[in-house]
Amino acid sequence: DTAVSQTPKYLVTQMGNDKSIKCEQNLGHDTMYWYKQDSKKFLKIMFSYNNKELIINETVPNRFSPKSPDKAHLNLHINSLELGDSAVYFCASSQEARGWPGNTIYFGEGSWLTVV
Amino acid sequence: EDKVVQSPLSLVVHEGDTVTLNCSYEVTNFRSLLWYKQEKKAPTFLFMLTSSGIEKKxxxxSSILDKKELFSILNITATQTGDSAIYLCAVVDVWDSGGGADGLTFGKGTHLIIQP
Structure with a gap:
């Protein structure tokens, strides 16, 4: 069973479109995250939710809107996609809302987004 | 079954050489072909080709697509050690109504090593 699963795995879309990436975790964790890994391989946190409540909201364009319908799901919706949004987006979860290394974070396999 | 075949699977050349990477495909409904460069984890988008015979540079x-013979080539001239990477070819067979595609079929990649 996949602990943290995200869909789609690959996504190609044209500039200006709106797209969503979905994430689900079956670990019973309270906290979920979205990270962005750009072409320089740098992993940056975007958002964190604890029990459906937003607790981390880094400086991210407001075209990015996370939605957590329940604590097992955290979806990422992106409006008006731009070329610079091309990246791999990783969903993750952890039991507690503390920063690591004190807290094990489990990552999904990533969603490759290409904006053309 | 849709197939995307890349050749060679691996290639070692010296800096300054020119290389040609190949990608042939058999898909039911072809829409576009994409080339990516993958170093470590996050891929970098290179080109999207939709029309036959038009070189993208x-x-x-540079890259070109031949829709009659069902293949594309990626050329790299005056190679540098920074060109060392896995080069992936992917084919889109359906664009959804939202202007995106999440049904990419990837080849296995060509592992290119540039020696100084």
């Missing part, structure tokens, strides 16, 4: 890299 970016610096020392």
């Amino acid at each position: 970016s610096g020392r890299l």
Whole structure:
């Protein structure tokens, strides 16, 4: 069973479109995250939710809107996609809302987004 | 079954050489072909080709598509050690109504090593 699963795995879309990436975790964790890994391989946190409540909201364009319908799901919706949004987006979860290394974070396999 | 076949699977050349990477495909409904450069984890988008015979160029890299013979080539001239990476070819067979595609079929990649 996949602990943290995200869909789609690959996504190609044209500039200006709106797209969503979905994430689900079956670990019973309270906290979920979205990270962005750009072409320089740098992993940056975007958002964190604890029990459906937003607790981390880094400086991210407001075209990015996370939605957590329940604590097992955290979806990422992106409006008006731009070329610079091309990246791999990783969903993750952890039991507690503390920063690591004190807290094990489990990552999904990533969603490759290409904006053309 | 849709197939995307890349050749060679691996290639070692010296800096300054020119290389040609191949991608052939058999898909039921072809829409577009994409080339990516993958170093470590996050891939970098290179080109998207939709029309036959039109060369796309970016610096020392260029690519062309032949829809009659069902293949594409990626050329890299005056190679540098920084060109060492896995080059992936992917084919889109359906664009959804939202202007995106999440049904990409990837080849296995060509592992290119540039020796100084």
